[in-house]
Amino acid sequence: MSEQSTVDPQVQIRGLHKSFGKLKVLKGIDISIRSGEVVCVIGPSGSGKSTLLRCVNLLEQPTAGEIVVDGYLLTDRDADLNLARRHIGMVFQQFNLFPHLNVLDNVAVAQRKVLKTPKATARKVAMEQLEKVGVAEKAKEFPARLSGGQQQRVAIARALSMEPDLMLFDEPTSALDPELVGDVLTVMRELAADGMTMMVVTHEMGFARDVADRVVFMDGGVIVEEGQPADVLENPSAERTREFLKRVL
Numbered sequence: 001m002s003e004q005s006t007v008d009p010q011v012q013i014r015g016l017h018k019s020f021g022k023l024k025v026l027k028g029i030d031i032s033i034r035s036g037e038v039v040c041v042i043g044p045s046g047s048g049k050s051t052l053l054r055c056v057n058l059l060e061q062p063t064a065g066e067i068v069v070d071g072y073l074l075t076d077r078d079a080d081l082n083l084a085r086r087h088i089g090m091v092f093q094q095f096n097l098f099p100h101l102n103v104l105d106n107v108a109v110a111q112r113k114v115l116k117t118p119k120a121t122a123r124k125v126a127m128e129q130l131e132k133v134g135v136a137e138k139a140k141e142f143p144a145r146l147s148g149g150q151q152q153r154v155a156i157a158r159a160l161s162m163e164p165d166l167m168l169f170d171e172p173t174s175a176l177d178p179e180l181v182g183d184v185l186t187v188m189r190e191l192a193a194d195g196m197t198m199m200v201v202t203h204e205m206g207f208a209r210d211v212a213d214r215v216v217f218m219d220g221g222v223i224v225e226e227g228q229p230a231d232v233l234e235n236p237s238a239e240r241t242r243e244f245l246k247r248v249l
């Protein structure tokens with residue numbers, strides 16, 4: 001796996017099922033994502049969006065199906081999950097920063113622990129990422145001193161510091177005050193424009209319309225419909241998509 005993936009499609013999900021006990025959450029998801037593509041996943045609460053993302057980096061173990069990232073079969077019994085996950089960054093609704101580490105060390109720690117990068121190098125990379133997301137001036141602060149929008153941008157910088165070639169975002173702006181959403185979306189737009197492959201679960205329909213190459217509508221653990229943003233968001237073919245959009249738009 002390299003920083004800029006040459007394997008296409010970069011992500012292949014085939015027949016993905018996930019159950020928790022008797023509860024069937026994902027009921028056969030098939031999706032392929034090209035290198036550099038931005039796919040927005042929308043759908044009602046409980047439809048399985050988070051579970052889908054969590055399966056892609058194996059935070060959840062799929063019940064059945066295959067997931068291939070960069071030509072690497074993640075669902076293989078013998079897959080080296082740590083190696084694979086290194087190339088997949090994830091950003092959560094709750095930023096999950098370490099409260100006892102300052103911003104710079106929050107971003108540097110994964111390189112130190114996982115990649116065994118020397119401290120000075122890790123901090124240099126961390127500083128570059130913090131500059132990219134516009135919070136370099138907060139490097140010495142602890143997370144609690146930052147706004148939610150700043151904390152989320154630190155979380156993005158932390159993921160980017162590992163040089164992922166796939167980024168997963170699970171409702172990254174849902175926990176933010178409305179006036180802070182824009183800064184985070186701007187960082188995500190820039191990342192998309194830089195060619196990052198992204199899977200984004202979001203309720204931000206404006207972002208989906210402007211930035212996504214493809215919008216996927218999920219309901220009840222299946223993909224109900226997918227297509228170009230203009231088609232899915234403005235001219236959906238399924239009744240379930242129409243109902244959902246009526247409620248959120």
Ligand code: ADP
Pocket residue numbers: 020023025043044045046047048049050051052
């Ligand atoms: P969404 O992100 O679309 O709101 P989720 O993927 O979070 O949906 O959840 C889909 C369903 O799976 C929900 O019914 C949820 O309660 C259930 N679920 C998610 N994670 C777990 C878990 N770890 N254990 C049991 N049930 C879960």
Ligand code: MG
Pocket residue numbers: 049050051170171
């Ligand atoms: Mg969710």
